[in-house]
Amino acid sequence: MYAISEVAKLLSVSTHTLRYYEKEDIIIPNRNENKERVYTESHLNWLKFVMKLKETQMPIAQIREYARLFKEGEQTTQARLELLENHQISIQIQIENLLTTEKMLEDKIKAYKDFINNKI
Known part of the structure; x- marks a missing residue:
């Protein structure tokens, strides 16, 4: 069992x-008996997953929707699958965009280095 401050420290969040x-x-x-928040290992694993979704730009509304569907149980498995598949497509687009941007930066950096080296 973890207190909120322990979870915050473990996950590097506030x-x-x-x-x-x-x-x-x-x-x-x-x-607990003092009405303080207590987190289990299961909570910790769930939060790690939530944070990965957030890191990959999943909007908080979609994370909330996924959590709601999860709480509703097995009958929402298909909806949860679709939500995660759509997010995976979004991540793939992000990766493509990042790779394209990286290539552009690489070309620009090379051009600057060539310019500097030719001036010497």
Whole structure:
């Protein structure tokens, strides 16, 4: 069991972020006898997944939708699959864009280096 401060440190996020995810119904931590948030290993794994979705530019509304579908159970498996497949396509587009941008930067850097070397 982990306190909110421990989870924040383990995941390198703020406690504010964790409270925000709770407010958005993305995670629902347990509460101890003092009504303090308590996170399990399962919560930690879920948050790691959520953070990867966020890192890959999945909008918070879609993450919230995925969490809602997950809570509804097995009957939402197809909808969850489609949501993740669509996000995978989005990631593939991001990768293509990044590779194109990297190539453009590579060409520009080479042009600058050639210019500098030719002046010497």
